[in-house]
Amino acid sequence: MASRSEVHPIAGAADVVKVRQVARSWALELKLSLVDQTKLVTAASELARNTLDHGHGGTMRVEQVENGLRRGIKLTFEDKGPGIPDIAMALRDGYTTSGGLGLGLSGSRRLVNEFDIKSEVGRGTIVAITRWK
Amino acid sequence: MERIPILKLGDFLLVTIQVDMHDQLAITLQDDLTTQIAKHASRGVLIDISSLEIVDSFIGRMLANIAAMSKVLDAQTVLTGMQPAVAITLVELGMSLSGIKTALNVERGMEILRQFSDQSYELQDANGFQE
Ligand SMILES: Nc1ncnc2c1ncn2[C@@H]1O[C@H](COP(=O)(O)OP(=O)(O)OP(=O)(O)O)[C@@H](O)[C@H]1O
Ligand SMILES: [Mg+2]
Numbered sequence: 001m002a003s004r005s006e007v008h009p010i011a012g013a014a015d016v017v018k019v020r021q022v023a024r025s026w027a028l029e030l031k032l033s034l035v036d037q038t039k040l041v042t043a044a045s046e047l048a049r050n051t052l053d054h055g056h057g058g059t060m061r062v063e064q065v066e067n068g069l070r071r072g073i074k075l076t077f078e079d080k081g082p083g084i085p086d087i088a089m090a091l092r093d094g095y096t097t098s099g100g101l102g103l104g105l106s107g108s109r110r111l112v113n114e115f116d117i118k119s120e121v122g123r124g125t126i127v128a129i130t131r132w133k
Numbered sequence: 134m135e136r137i138p139i140l141k142l143g144d145f146l147l148v149t150i151q152v153d154m155h156d157q158l159a160i161t162l163q164d165d166l167t168t169q170i171a172k173h174a175s176r177g178v179l180i181d182i183s184s185l186e187i188v189d190s191f192i193g194r195m196l197a198n199i200a201a202m203s204k205v206l207d208a209q210t211v212l213t214g215m216q217p218a219v220a221i222t223l224v225e226l227g228m229s230l231s232g233i234k235t236a237l238n239v240e241r242g243m244e245i246l247r248q249f250s251d252q253s254y255e256l257q258d259a260n261g262f263q264e
Contacts, residue, residue: 013155020153020187038187038218042226045189049156093227103190107226 005063010051010077019048019060026062026073030133040073040131043108047077047127050104054097055079055125065130072113072132080124087119137162139169144176145246146208151184159195166199170206176253177246178203181239183214193228200233209249210234213242 008022009015023044027037044060051058058079065074084090091109096102105127109115114130135158140147146169148162166178178199182188188196200210211234215223223230236242 013157017153017155024186035218035221038216038222039225042187042189042222045187045191046226049189049191101190101194101228103227107190107228110225110227111222 005061007059007061009057009059010048010079011057013052016045016048016052020045022060022062023073023075026064027131030064030071030073032073032131032133036131036133039111040075040129043111043129043131044075046104046108047075047129050127051077051079051081051125055081057081058124067132070132072130074114074128074130076126076128078124078126083121083123083125084117084119085121087117091117134161136165139165141169141173141175144173144250145243146170146173146175146178147181148179149181149184153186154192156191159192163195163199163202167202167206170203170208175203175206175208176250177208178210179213179239179242179246180210181213181242182219183216183238185216185219188215188219188223188228190226190228193223193226193230197230197232207253209246211236211242211245213237213239 008019010019020041023041024037027040048060056079058077061076063074065072089095091105093106094102108129112129113132116128119125137148137150137158170178196212203210213236215235234245236245
């Protein structure tokens with residue numbers, strides 16, 4: 001259940017920096033450990049860049065979530081871009097269609113506790129991640 | 134245009150990354166460094182990232198590119214001051230940065246650069262390349 005949330009645009013390179021700052025400040029507020037903050041912010045940076053570069057822009061929603069006594073930060077990246085034809089393939093280390101390292105999706109998945117991806121060709125992509133305290 | 138300053142210190146170039154870089158700034162730094170290494174025939178590049186709070190795959194790739202390009206230009210790159218949380222995260226992300234020399238701080242980094250440049254001069258002497 002979300003207690004509070006914000007939506008931030010991802011329309012240019014400066015927004016990727018902004019998204020990192022937003023993720024950091026929410027992680028700080030929840031008092032995540034420094035390593036957990038760093039992991040969440042790094043994953044946010046990867047996913048925001050994917051939203052921008054592959055999804056042609058979109059948004060990030062940030063919210064504090066609860067599960068029983070646990071609290072966490074959930075980030076949801078959404079775009080209305082071309083979508084991903086083969087998600088299993090895209091999640092492999094080293095898979096890239098853009099000459100990148102292909103570590104954005106697979107790597108950010110390792111950096112968080114929950115990773116959920118939905119994509120439809122021609123409609124867009126939603127990636128949601130959660131880091132629990 | 135916004136740029137990260139590059140300091141020339143004798144045979145070496147010194148860069149301190151203090152801002153949360155957007156992607157273009159990182160690309161500009163990579164280009165500027167390559168140009169400066171060639172221009173000054175620098176023997177080493179030290180990049181201090183002790184103020185960087187994250188290194189993602191984009192910045193990681195830029196650092197690896199700088200190291201690779203400086204190698205081609207016969208200069209050694211050393212990365213200094215990486216925060217432990219950043220190092221842990223980078224490894225989990227899947228970037229080992231195994232091709233880059235690292236040092237705990239700027240002083241140690243400078244030592245490595247001096248050693249490298251002394252060694253390669255000796256090597257040149259032994260091969261008779263230098264008078
Ligand atoms: N939001 C998205 N919309 C469309 N395709 C995407 C999206 N995110 C990822 N992809 C596809 O999945 C592939 C893998 O993404 P990943 O982030 O792992 O690698 P990359 O972005 O190509 O390189 P890197 O992130 O390492 O620089 C991309 O090359 C792209 O084809
Ligand atoms: Mg990516």
